Amino acid sequence: MQKCAICHSADYVAYQPPGLSLTQWTAEMKKMQRAYGAPIDDGEVEQLGAYLAVAYGSAKIKDPEIVAIAQKAGKPAPAAPAAASAPAAAADVQGLLARNACLSCHSVTQKVVGPAYHEVAARYQGDAQAQAKLEASIRGGSSGKWGSVPMPPFAGLKADEVKALAEYVRQQ
Numbered sequence: 001m002q003k004c005a006i007c008h009s010a011d012y013v014a015y016q017p018p019g020l021s022l023t024q025w026t027a028e029m030k031k032m033q034r035a036y037g038a039p040i041d042d043g044e045v046e047q048l049g050a051y052l053a054v055a056y057g058s059a060k061i062k063d064p065e066i067v068a069i070a071q072k073a074g075k076p077a078p079a080a081p082a083a084a085s086a087p088a089a090a091a092d093v094q095g096l097l098a099r100n101a102c103l104s105c106h107s108v109t110q111k112v113v114g115p116a117y118h119e120v121a122a123r124y125q126g127d128a129q130a131q132a133k134l135e136a137s138i139r140g141g142s143s144g145k146w147g148s149v150p151m152p153p154f155a156g157l158k159a160d161e162v163k164a165l166a167e168y169v170r171q172q
């Protein structure tokens with residue numbers, strides 16, 4: 001939900017023909033990543049493909065290819081040291097912005113799909129509830145405050161991540 005609902009409802013998955021294979025579901029996720037710019041890495045493409053093929057397609061949980069992907073996913077990725085998932089990640093605002101595609105809809109200085117972060121900071125300056133309001137908008141989505149286009153919710157973010165993002169926006 002966190003990664004897919006940025007662009008469309010998860011119902012898209014259920015509308016696909018039944019019985020798609022692991023290869024077909026993985027190709028579908030690769031298309032989201034490559035053609036449409038979904039913020040998912042190659043490991044996630046593989047894991048999502050496997051999950052969708054078992055839950056909605058022809059693959060079985062005990063298939064050797066699925067077991068291999070699950071085992072790989074269970075291990076920490078070699079390139080990502082454990083520190084990446086530690087609380088220190090909260091400070092990595094640029095990483096959060098990139099991983100959650102915030103910057104495909106926002107820039108600091110100009111309106112893109114969503115308002116410029118500078119505009120947001122200006123509007124909430126002096127509002128004692130600013131931090132709470134912006135955290136709520138990031139976590140739960142926002143609509144009607146800046147125009148007719150809504151912002152999707154980012155319910156998968158941790159509390160400290162939402163807090164760091166809201167603080168960052170307020171400082172722009």
Ligand code: HEC
Pocket residue numbers: 003004005006007008012013016028029031032036037038039040048
């Ligand atoms: C950056 C935008 C974006 C993200 C993120 C994204 N998609 Fe899509 N997706 C699209 C677009 C664009 C289409 C095709 C156009 C349409 O029909 O709206 C699409 C279509 C689909 C389809 C229908 C089949 C097809 O090829 O048209 C499925 C299934 C799908 N997406 C699954 C997912 C899943 C699962 C995720 C999350 C892992 C995801 N998408 C994330 C943009 C995205």
Ligand code: HEC
Pocket residue numbers: 006007096097100101102103104105106113114115120133134137138142143144145146147148149150151152154165166169
């Ligand atoms: C698909 C496009 C899109 C993405 C991705 C997106 N936003 Fe937004 N954002 C919007 C739009 C559109 C609005 C204006 C919504 C409204 O009118 O209430 C908005 C509004 C906001 C606001 C102001 C909310 C308020 O209460 O006034 C903040 C803060 C914000 N976004 C931060 C973020 C952060 C942080 C991320 C990444 C985690 C993000 N956005 C990802 C489109 C997006």
